[in-house]
Amino acid sequence: LQISGYLNLLxxxxxNFTHGLAVAASFLVSRKVGFLTTMAILLHEIPHEVGDxxxxxxxxxxxxxxxxxxxxTALGGILGAxxxxxxxxxxxxxxxxxxxxxxxxxxxxxIALVNIVPDxxxxxxxxxxxxxxxxxxxxxxxxxxxxxT
Numbered sequence: 001l002q003i004s005g006y007l008n009l010l011x012x013x014x015x016n017f018t019h020g021l022a023v024a025a026s027f028l029v030s031r032k033v034g035f036l037t038t039m040a041i042l043l044h045e046i047p048h049e050v051g052d053x054x055x056x057x058x059x060x061x062x063x064x065x066x067x068x069x070x071x072x073t074a075l076g077g078i079l080g081a082x083x084x085x086x087x088x089x090x091x092x093x094x095x096x097x098x099x100x101x102x103x104x105x106x107x108x109x110x111i112a113l114v115n116i117v118p119d120x121x122x123x124x125x126x127x128x129x130x131x132x133x134x135x136x137x138x139x140x141x142x143x144x145x146x147x148x149t
Contacts, residue, residue, distance in 0.1 A: 005059025009069055012052050013076035018104050019045070020080025025100035028088070036146055 019041045027034030031099060056066035084100055116136075123129045 002059040005061055008052055008055045009073055012073040016076035018107055020077035021084045021100050022104040023083035024084035028096055076089035125126050
């Protein structure tokens with residue numbers, strides 16, 4: 001087995017931990033914010049987990065071992081949610097949310113920008129760049145509309 005598979009598992013566990021933090025903290029804000037955060041993370045996680053599964057297969061894991069290892073990384077999400085809930089201040093959930101949501105949001109924005117912007121700058125086909133920018137703007141518009149409702 002290649003070391004890249006184990007590194008991927010470690011990174012996926014940390015990623016799932018921050019997702020658990022975000023989901024739990026969002027539910028501490030309100031049910032609406034919690035459900036929206038959960039849906040956004042689920043939409044992100046489906047292709048992400050499929051890609052991670054492929055990385056594990058390429059690293060030498062068999063299908064059953066790769067599936068078990070992927071499932072074990074989900075425990076990071078549960079630990080993150082438990083951490084967010086246990087970190088509640090006696091003064092209320094507001095103090096917990098005041099640091100967890102900016103921390104997780106900043107991490108997600110950093111990762112997205114580090115991965116997306118260089119690809120946009122290297123794109124040779126202007127039509128592909130325009131499509132990506134339009135989809136990015138559509139995502140921002142959806143977030144704004146959901147925030148206003």
